[in-house]
Each structure stands twice: as C-alpha cells, then as structure tokens.
Amino acid sequence: MNNTDVAISSSSKITDDKIRLWDESVKCLFLRARSPRGEVFDELITKIFKIKIHSNEAKSYLKKTRKFFIDFRNKFNQIILTSVEEFKEIRKNRASTGSLSQKELIDYVDEEFVQKILSRQLVAVNISELTRNGGFNTLVDFVRETFKVSWNRKNLSAVKELDNMTKKLTIPSRSGNKIVDSLSL
Template sequence: MVGFRRPDVLIMANQMHAMNVSLDSSITAIDPQTAVASNNNYASKGLARLWHEEIKCLFLRCRDPPDEAIETLITKIFKYELYSDEAAEVLCHSKRVLTDFRNVVTKKALKRYLTGVNMDKLKRCGTMDKLETFVKEVFKICHNNYDIQAVKKLDYLTISCKVPSRSGKNIASNIFL
C-alpha cells in the first residue's frame, strides 16, 4: 500500500465513502483516539525520515562517528531520554545503518575491479572480507594524506586471497606473488 502524507485526508475520504455506501445508516463517527494515533504515526514517519537524512549527512562527514555524535542526533531529533529503551533501539539501528553505508561504499569502490570475478566463490572463500578491510585501510590512509607507499604496504591484507574469476580459470589467483 502506498504511504500517505496526509492521514487526515484518508480519514475524510473513508468517511465520505462510508456515507455513500450506506445512506440510510447513521454517519460513522471517527474515534478521536484513532485520529490522534494516525497523526502520531504521521509525525513518527516524519521523524524517521529526518533521522535517515541526518544519519546520511553524518556518514558523509565521518564514516565512523563516535557514539556521542549519534546520541546527540537521536536526542535532537526524537527528544528521547538518552538511556531510554527507545533511544537505545535507535542507537543500535543507527550503528547498523552506518555499517551498511560503509559496506556499500566499500563494495562500490571495488565494483569496477570485481566485474570479472565470481562473487559467490569470492564470498565463500572469505576474500571479500579481506578486500573490504583493504579498502577501509586505504580510505584511512588517503583521508589525511595521499601516501602511495603506505597503500602499497597494505598488500599483506590481500596477497594471500583467492579471487575466483567468473570464467572459472582463476589465472590471477594461481599466480605466485
């Protein structure tokens, strides 16, 4: 079902429909608690949308923000007490989302190099994890100062990796380095 930005319009449309369906029956009154719950749901979706936008912005500023930054974001958006169950739930979710963002960035950075690779076999043999670690370390090095020698020293992370090709020939993986 499509999400509605104006639940009050949906309520009114349902009332109008109910009146047209049974003209001889009494008008159905909307329970005020239902209307309030609907408005609260609308507000919650707005806050969730705001949180999602802000967590993305935080990620762009810092790939691994300190807990204090995430806690500040939560208290400013949701107005939760810092140690409440709700705040703890949003904090855990925020950390998962940031991890997902980091993984997406890492995989996109590797994408052009992985076009000739059998991804299923790559994941099964554990090489993808090592490649992700490698890319993260490269980002750390290049963030402060581009140092090609420091990047080259990261070969120890990936030199023993098996990278299965889509063709199944695995030529590059079989080369002794």
C-alpha cells in the same frame, strides 16, 4: 473519527516524519564521515527523537543507526574495490601498465561515477546547494582518494583517515534541516 483516533493518527504522523528525518540525516551524516565517534549517533538520535539516550527506544534507534552505517560503509568500500578491479581490467585490455596516473584517476572517477557510487546517500541531499557550496567537489575528491588508496589492496585504515576531507562539509538535506551540520564530528 473520535478524539483517540485523531491522537493516534497524529502521533503516527509525527513518528513517520521523525523516521523520515532520521533516514535523511543518517544518509547526510555518512557523506560527512564514514566512521564518526559513537557520541555523534547519540547526539543525532536525541536531536531527532527528543528522547533520553538511555531509553529503550533510543537504544533501538542507535542499533538501527549503527547497522545502517555499517551497511553503507561496507557497500561503499566494496563498490570502490570492485570499481578498482574493473578499471584495472580496462587498463589491462588497453595494454596499460604501471601506476595509476592522476589523469586516469580524474577521467575515470568523475562526477557521474561519484553520483553512482553515492546514489543511496545523495537522494537525501539538495544536490544544487551541495554543488553551489563546493561540497560535491569535495565528495568527488574524497572518492578519488578512496579509489587511489584502494588501488593496491583493501586499506580500511587509510580510507578512515580520509574522513578528514569531509568532516567539515555542510551537507544540505532535501528537507532543509540542519541537524547533521550541527553535529560535532
């Protein structure tokens, strides 16, 4: 291997590491806010890739980040709506009617339910640290509230308002980076 091959291999590894860090960070950011301000994405990209935000490379990463977020948000909202309909069917089969009770909500939307709903993002998180710092309980509360505001119909504005529950969370990444925690949401 000559010097050029070593430089290319080394450069490729740095890029791969940054892509993994970006992927992890996007997942952690989603757990803090499903609708962050656009500047937050700019800040994330510049911190990870150390590039000027108006460069073509940065624009490409911003486009991918927004696409990931839209996908995460749409899938999350759809899973919640599907889960609401499934639970309504369970209640119907039990001949249970009326409003959703707090006990029913707590029993149905438990930690296992939340881990399943957020599994795609939680793979990027140090779960034991998240549990230790109380963040996982906050995510459980957030999913419960999302379930509750989605009970009668799709209510995206109410779901967006729930970002306030999680904006200040410390989300410990598996890699130990603190990029997402340093972002001003």
